Amino acid sequence: MDLIYTSEQIFTAVVTALVIALLYKAFKILREYERGVIFLLGRFYRVKGPGLIIIIPFIQQMVRVDLRTxxxxxxxxxxxxxxxxxxxxxxxxxxxxxxxxxxxxxxxxxxxxxxxxxxxxxxxxxxxxxxxxxxxxxxxxxxxxxxxxxxxxxxxxxxxxxxxxxxxxxNESMIRAIAKQAEAERTRRAKVIHASGEMEASGKLVEAAEKLAVEPNAILLRYLQTLTEIASEKNSTILFPLPSDLLSGLFSDKRQDKDK
Incomplete structure (x- = not known):
């Protein structure tokens, strides 16, 4: 009787283990970001999840899919x-x-x-x-x-x-070539800006010359202003050009005095 009773216990334990294994296979828990693709005898059945889902062991199979980025x-x-x-x-x-x-x-x-x-x-x-x-x-x-x-x-x-x-x-050779190209482009821009500045300056000089031509004594005021600016630098020697019109006027005054 003890031997028969032991065999029944073994059978019960085996059946219990099989039931637990089937339940483990049947119940699945999917997280919020997961879905389960269910196949029934190899054919697509449906998509389940998230949460607790039940599948039929050995008849249905599930493949987990993560939906996160x-x-x-x-x-x-x-x-x-x-x-x-x-x-x-x-x-x-x-x-x-x-x-x-x-x-x-x-x-x-x-x-x-x-x-x-x-x-x-x-x-x-x-x-x-x-x-x-x-x-x-x-x-x-x-x-x-x-x-x-x-x-x-x-x-x-x-x-x-x-x-x-x-x-x-x-590569290094291409980096050097790009650096040379950038340097040449900056040089070109500098020359264009310089030429543009020269053109604007020439236009202003033409306007200034036209205004000075209307009143000849205005050039003398510019000379005096320039002399003042040079004197402020405290140079030891100053070479300053004089207009020929002023010298000719000075010489004409001396000749008139000698004639008298």
Missing amino acids: VVMDVPSQDVISRDNVSVRVNAVIYFRVIDPQKAIINVEDYLQATSQLAQTTLRSVLGQHELDEMLANREMLNSDIQEILDTRSDGWGIKVSNVEIKHVDL
Whole structure:
């Protein structure tokens, strides 16, 4: 009797363990940001969650899907720009799953697929622009890449919300060439500004000459003013030109005195 009683206990324990295992398989808890894609005998059944859900063990299977935004770093890519400049560019993309059914059924691994799509799109889009556009128009490039990724990943249930180009790395020779170009551009601007200033100054000088020509004695006042400014500097020797009209007038006065 003791042997039979022991066998019954073992059977009861085994059945209890099986029931507990079935209950563990049947009851699932999904967090607020999770969804469960349910398959019934291998065929898609429905999407459940969040909270407590019940599935039939061995008949139904569940795949968890995280709906939170994923921040993915795109590895550095070697890009040849449209003006044949080799650069290395890396970026970061922000995306999330908006349709768990498509994310599980339409693509094998939506994370890997999105990463590869981002790398190829980054190379193809940047290859259509020149280096100056990559450096100056990043917002436009980010928008173009984000739009392309969002359109192509729509069939996977993925929503790409943002793309940011982080670094555009150049080799040393290209950095020196860009520095020379910037220096030449600044020199050109300085020459243009200087020439513009000379043109404005010449116009003002013409106006001043016209006004001085109307009243010849005005030039004498300018000479006296200039002499005053030079004297304030306390120079030891001052060479100051005199108008020939003043000298001729002085000489004419002396001749008249001698004639008398």
